[in-house]
Amino acid sequence: MIVGPDNYVALSAVLFLIGVVGVIARRNPLIMLMSIELLFNAANLALVAYARSWVMNTGHIFVFLVITVAAAEAAIGLAIVVVTFRRSQHVDVDEVAALRG
Amino acid sequence: MQLLLIWLFPLISAVVLWAFGPRLRSWAGPIGSALVGVPFVATVMLWRDATLGAGVHVPLVSWLPGWAFGLQLDRLTLIWTLIITGVGFLIHVYSMGYMDGDRAYARFFAYMNFFVFAMLTLVLSDNVVGLLVGWGLVGLASYFLIGFWFERPSAVAAARKAFVMNVIGDVGIMFAVFVIVAKVGSIGFGDIFTRFAAAFTPHELFLVCLGLFIGCAAKSAQIPLHTWLPDAMEGPTPVSALIHAATMVTAGVYLIARFAPLWSASPDAQELVGVIGGLTAIAGALLGCAQWDIKRILAYSTMSQIGYMIMGVGVGAYSAGVFHFFTHAFFKAQLFLGAGIVIHALANEQDVRRMGGLWKRMPFAFVAMFVGVLAICGVPGFSGFFSKDAVVYGVLATNHPWLYAVGVITAGITAYYMFRLLFVTFFGAYRGAVDPSDLGIRHPELAGTSASSGHHAEEEEPHQHAPSWLMSAPVAILIPFSIFIGWLDYGGANAPWQRFFDGAFPRAAETTPVLSETVSTVLVLLVVLAGVALAYLRYGTSAAQAGAVDRLRTETIRMPRVLVNAYYFDAAYDVLLVVPARAVGRWFVRTFDPHVLDAAVHEAAISAQWLGHLFRSFQTGLVRTYALSILFGVVCIVAYYAVAFGAGR
Numbered sequence: 001m002i003v004g005p006d007n008y009v010a011l012s013a014v015l016f017l018i019g020v021v022g023v024i025a026r027r028n029p030l031i032m033l034m035s036i037e038l039l040f041n042a043a044n045l046a047l048v049a050y051a052r053s054w055v056m057n058t059g060h061i062f063v064f065l066v067i068t069v070a071a072a073e074a075a076i077g078l079a080i081v082v083v084t085f086r087r088s089q090h091v092d093v094d095e096v097a098a099l100r101g
Numbered sequence: 102m103q104l105l106l107i108w109l110f111p112l113i114s115a116v117v118l119w120a121f122g123p124r125l126r127s128w129a130g131p132i133g134s135a136l137v138g139v140p141f142v143a144t145v146m147l148w149r150d151a152t153l154g155a156g157v158h159v160p161l162v163s164w165l166p167g168w169a170f171g172l173q174l175d176r177l178t179l180i181w182t183l184i185i186t187g188v189g190f191l192i193h194v195y196s197m198g199y200m201d202g203d204r205a206y207a208r209f210f211a212y213m214n215f216f217v218f219a220m221l222t223l224v225l226s227d228n229v230v231g232l233l234v235g236w237g238l239v240g241l242a243s244y245f246l247i248g249f250w251f252e253r254p255s256a257v258a259a260a261r262k263a264f265v266m267n268v269i270g271d272v273g274i275m276f277a278v279f280v281i282v283a284k285v286g287s288i289g290f291g292d293i294f295t296r297f298a299a300a301f302t303p304h305e306l307f308l309v310c311l312g313l314f315i316g317c318a319a320k321s322a323q324i325p326l327h328t329w330l331p332d333a334m335e336g337p338t339p340v341s342a343l344i345h346a347a348t349m350v351t352a353g354v355y356l357i358a359r360f361a362p363l364w365s366a367s368p369d370a371q372e373l374v375g376v377i378g379g380l381t382a383i384a385g386a387l388l389g390c391a392q393w394d395i396k397r398i399l400a401y402s403t404m405s406q407i408g409y410m411i412m413g414v415g416v417g418a419y420s421a422g423v424f425h426f427f428t429h430a431f432f433k434a435q436l437f438l439g440a441g442i443v444i445h446a447l448a449n450e451q452d453v454r455r456m457g458g459l460w461k462r463m464p465f466a467f468v469a470m471f472v473g474v475l476a477i478c479g480v481p482g483f484s485g486f487f488s489k490d491a492v493v494y495g496v497l498a499t500n501h502p503w504l505y506a507v508g509v510i511t512a513g514i515t516a517y518y519m520f521r522l523l524f525v526t527f528f529g530a531y532r533g534a535v536d537p538s539d540l541g542i543r544h545p546e547l548a549g550t551s552a553s554s555g556h557h558a559e560e561e562e563p564h565q566h567a568p569s570w571l572m573s574a575p576v577a578i579l580i581p582f583s584i585f586i587g588w589l590d591y592g593g594a595n596a597p598w599q600r601f602f603d604g605a606f607p608r609a610a611e612t613t614p615v616l617s618e619t620v621s622t623v624l625v626l627l628v629v630l631a632g633v634a635l636a637y638l639r640y641g642t643s644a645a646q647a648g649a650v651d652r653l654r655t656e657t658i659r660m661p662r663v664l665v666n667a668y669y670f671d672a673a674y675d676v677l678l679v680v681p682a683r684a685v686g687r688w689f690v691r692t693f694d695p696h697v698l699d700a701a702v703h704e705a706a707i708s709a710q711w712l713g714h715l716f717r718s719f720q721t722g723l724v725r726t727y728a729l730s731i732l733f734g735v736v737c738i739v740a741y742y743a744v745a746f747g748a749g750r
Contacts, residue, residue, distance in 0.1 A: 096724070
């Protein structure tokens with residue numbers, strides 16, 4: 001069986017949807033962070049797939065960039081989660097609404 | 102270089118006195134006077150250069166092509182500079198005596214010097230912009246000087262009035278300058294006079310002349326912009342002498358004489374200026390008959406005499422008009438300074454009804470005033486005789502019989518009110534001790550009588566200051582000039598004055614007059630004699646002097662209201678300008694400001710608040726809501742691209 005770009009893109013879309021639902025539906029910040037990682041990687045997958053199909057290295061380079069940013073984002077996100085957990089002993093993002101206007 | 106110093110010395114002095122005045126104490130007067138006197142000497146030394154060809158010219162700076170600024174001293178300017186610095190110097194010396202003991206002694210001299218500087222800027226400039234700057238500075242200086250005693254509300258009001266009137270004139274000149282720059286492309290007098298004929302249509306030329314004349318009318322107190330002049334008597338008497346006699350009010354005469362080529366090319370403008378000058382001459386003279394304040398009488402006489410000058414230069418008799426300015430500067434300065442001695446001696450009493458019989462007490466002031474009156478009336482041999490005759494005859498020679506008649510009649514009225522002033526002030530018995538109401542003075546403070554004069558009524562003999570030599574000497578120097586200066590114009594075309602100005606002005610088209618000059622002179626003299634006789638019969642005879650108190654009272658009460666109210670010019674301006682302006686202002690305060698401007702600001706604030714409330718509701722602080730709205734946005738963008746580009750395939 002030949003795995004064409006269509007399949008990669010379809011998998012990427014499925015992964016993205018799972019990530020979106022995870023971010024919106026779940027209230028545990030750790031799960032939300034993981035879902036965000038899913039979103040990033042869904043995008044990465046699509047980028048690599050297209051890069052291979054069109055034989056252009058731009059997509060590969062861009063994926064490296066996204067991985068770096070994702071790592072930074074995860075570090076900051078986890079730090080925020082730890083701090084809020086220490087303050088309120090909760091792991092529910094809906095409890096953390098101090099930035100309400 | 103010398104010219105530059107002439108120009109700058111008064112400014113230096115003004116700045117020094119302004120900055121260090123209080124520390125200089127009594128030195129302020131001598132410094133201020135000296136730095137006006139030195140330019141006078143320097144001007145005299147420049148006489149030879151100034152009268153050679155086109156005169157002395159000092160270029161200063163050049164800004165744009167056609168915008169060269171510089172100073173020039175030609176024959177016309179020479180006359181003015183000599184009067185400004187010479188008579189100005191005498192008035193400065195006089196002020197040292199008159200203002201002695203005033204709190205703001207140094208400030209007074211700073212203002213006086215600044216005024217002289219402004220006047221020199223006006224006459225020495227070789228371009229219209231410099232002239233306009235000087236014109237404006239003179240207005241500013243007159244504002245300072247008239248409002249010198251700023252503790253008095255009336256002085257402040259008079260200063261403001263003078264300034265506003267002057268600014269109206271500035272706007273007129275500015276308009277003329279704009280047109281000149283736009284059409285001629287240069288601001289230098291030389292360029293303007295050589296190129297204006299090609300640059301202007303007759304209509305434009307008339308507009309330029311009209312703009313210039315509005316400036317003249319404001320500065321030289323011509324109808325209808327004359328109302329500031331009598332009020333300007335609120336300033337100290339030396340100021341009146343300097344502003345009204347020697348310099349400022351004659352700036353209009355200078356302007357017309359300077360722009361003589363333009364005027365000669367525009368007969369309409371000449372006609373207009375001549376008529377306005379004639380009107381002012383007779384109107385001012387009539388008002389002079391109705392005044393009781395010694396300085397206001399002199400103010401109206403100034404207005405009337407300036408009317409003569411403007412009429413003269415207006416109809417094209419330039420050298421005659423300038424000559425009347427020249428002689429007038431001496432005898433009017435002398436009259437004002439003489440009046441100042443009287444006022445000073447009587448502790449600021451200015452109402453002639455409360456004077457009388459002063460010739461025995463102040464013989465010197467009497468002689469000074471008497472000579473001045475003879476000169477202004479045009480008694481043969483005195484200076485005014487020659488100059489007034491030249492103006493009046495010049496008007497006839499340029500074929501203006503009606504203006505000639507006005508000039509002759511005005512000469513008679515002038516003789517009447519000046520001799521009235523003389524008789525009431527210096528003859529008869531002293532009336533300072535008479536109750537003011539017996540003289541018909543109902544409101545002493547309104548009649549121009551100082552409030553302190555009430556105290557004198559109880560004293561037998563009011564305290565009198567003998568004039569110090571500082572005050573007498575300048576007047577004594579002026580007296581021979583007032584008498585003899587007129588002989589410069591004696592001898593027809595061969596007279597020194599005529600030769601001096603030979604070729605300087607365009608020649609007006611002269612017709613052979615109906616009357617010969619001798620007949621005209623005799624006619625004027627007869628009218629003057631009639632005026633003097635009338636004044637003598639009413640005020641001078643021993644019977645009239647015996648019943649002077651009753652006489653003055655009835656006359657005060659019966660004085661025609663139209664003259665007392667100065668033809669209702671002030672009232673008319675009130676109704677026409679001040680009242681509507683106030684109404685507009687009130688409308689703005691009561692309606693426009695709260696309901697339009699404030700309301701707009703208020704509405705803006707309310708909408709900002711509403712928007713804030715709206716956006717605030719989006720900021721829930723819940724991370725998942727934000728994520729949802731981001732998703733919503735992404736979906737929208739993707740949907741847009743899908744529809745827009747997907748459908749195109």
